[in-house]
Amino acid sequence: MxxxxxxxxxxxxxxxxxxxxxxxxxxxxxxxxxxxxxxxxxxxxxxxxxxTLLAPRESSNTFILGKDDWDMKLQDREGRLVTLSDFRGKPIFINYWASWCPPCVAEMPSISNLYDKYKDSVNFIFISTESHIDAAKYLEKNSYDFPVYTTAGEIPEALITSTIPTTILISKGGNLVMYKTGAARWDSRNAYKIIDRLLSEI
Incomplete structure (x- = not known):
């Protein structure tokens, strides 16, 4: 029946x-x-x-980072301490992420393409919200060779986020030109256009 x-x-x-x-x-x-x-x-x-990822766009309101922002401390995989100011002189791409975050994982292949294209001319800083061990396992599994850091102290207000992924793009002159929360397609024509313009600035 x-x-x-x-x-x-x-x-x-x-x-x-x-x-x-x-x-x-x-x-x-x-x-x-x-x-x-x-x-x-x-x-x-x-x-x-x-x-469903879309190309990122520049922020409508940009501003110059202050001294306290450049003093932001980070720790690399070997335990060495650095500050954001150590990366001055090139555009800076900061990405807050975690391997347990689906939107972070979703945008990683496009970020990998962006990294492969610009890693010699842009300083990439991947800030993991988990341990270096867990981050390293994820990177190795997916054959990514990103430079990963954890924060080592208070995060300046201009660079803090409560959402992952969040990506911040800083020009050579210290101008914060993008503050993007949520995943994006970083190997898009628009993303390349933004990076190329920052590289062309004197």
């Missing part, structure tokens, strides 16, 4: 839908089921976010 009812409903459903609509419904169902499974939830969330 139950089998007959299911068959009847399937036939009605199939008559109402086109093949591509049935396919989308099936994909949606698979995504929903996958989201209910803890082991696959992060991967599926990251995949969905990655399909």
């Amino acid at each position: 139950k089998k007959g009812i299911l068959k009847e409903r399937w036939n009605k459903y199939r008559k109402r839908k086109r093949w591509w609509s049935i396919l989308f419904d099936f994909i949606f169902l698979v995504l929903i089921v996958g989201m209910l499974i803890p082991q696959s939830r992060k991967s599926i969330s990251s995949f969905v976010v990655r399909q």
Whole structure:
């Protein structure tokens, strides 16, 4: 009896839908089921976010970093302390992230492309909210060679965030030109255009 009812409903459903609509419904169902499974939830969330990423845009309000901002302290993987001022002279790309964060994971492939293109002319600072060990495991697993730091002291108000991912872009002259919360497509034409303009500044 139950089998007959299911068959009847399937036939009605199939008559109402086109093949591509049935396919989308099936994909949606698979995504929903996958989201209910803890082991696959992060991967599926990251995949969905990655399909909707938009190119970043410059902030409408920009300002020059002050002395206290440049004194921001960071610690690298070897435990060495540095300050933000050590990276002056080139544009600076700061990204707050964590390996457990689906939007962070979603934007990482595009950031990797940006890094490969500009790593010799831009100072990249990836600030992890987790331990160096956990960050290193994620980077190694995905073949990323980003320079990762943790904060070592108070974060200046201009550079603080309560959201990850957050990306901050600073010009060679110390002008904060972008403060982007949320994931973005960093290998987009617009992102390259912004970086190229910063590199062309005297």
